[in-house]
Amino acid sequence: MKNKNLKIFFSLSLIFAIFIAVYVIKNIFSKEENSALQEINIKGEDYFKENDFEKAISCWEKVLEANPQNLEIYQKIGVAYVRNNQIVEAIDIYEKGLKLDDKNSDLYYALAFSQFLRNDYFSSLKNLDKALYFNEHYPEAHYLKGLIYEKKGLDNLAYKEFVAEINMNPSCVSAWRKIKNLADPQAGTPENLVSRE
Numbered sequence: 001m002k003n004k005n006l007k008i009f010f011s012l013s014l015i016f017a018i019f020i021a022v023y024v025i026k027n028i029f030s031k032e033e034n035s036a037l038q039e040i041n042i043k044g045e046d047y048f049k050e051n052d053f054e055k056a057i058s059c060w061e062k063v064l065e066a067n068p069q070n071l072e073i074y075q076k077i078g079v080a081y082v083r084n085n086q087i088v089e090a091i092d093i094y095e096k097g098l099k100l101d102d103k104n105s106d107l108y109y110a111l112a113f114s115q116f117l118r119n120d121y122f123s124s125l126k127n128l129d130k131a132l133y134f135n136e137h138y139p140e141a142h143y144l145k146g147l148i149y150e151k152k153g154l155d156n157l158a159y160k161e162f163v164a165e166i167n168m169n170p171s172c173v174s175a176w177r178k179i180k181n182l183a184d185p186q187a188g189t190p191e192n193l194v195s196r197e
Helices: 002-049 053-066 071-083 086-099 105-117 121-134 139-151 155-168 173-182
Strands: none
Touching: 002 053, 002 071, 053 071, 071 086, 071 105, 086 105, 105 121, 105 139, 121 139, 139 155, 139 173, 155 173
């Protein structure tokens, strides 16, 4: 009986030791891999700062391949696509990111901005509303909605969105300028603004 218990103890000890060894080795490789990925990410940021967007995208795609759950990388790739005037690709990468986290207000805003650049105002407004649903204190979303309403000739709605931007971000000179332009004497008081359509 004593030998049987001793064998069980040694067997369990051996299994535990193997488990610990595998865990330690795995963590060592994970740290090395993470360090390498961080270097690639930083290299991508350097390329981005140098306006070499294709190389930045290439770096970040490697990071994304190793860590497809990293939403920050989706945003970085999307911004690089926008800066490189590859709007369709930006829209695609933002939509992929939203499949992983459909409550991410930053991705909704970035998607809406890209759609705005393609003059797809309907989709842009829809995604801005989602961004604001998940983060009601998103001043840039209000500003972009204001720009869309202004382009559509809906001055009342544009004015309200620019005011919402100012209420959250009082230092936004662009929004102050828009409010001033919409409230000029020829347009009447802000409460009486009407659509230009």
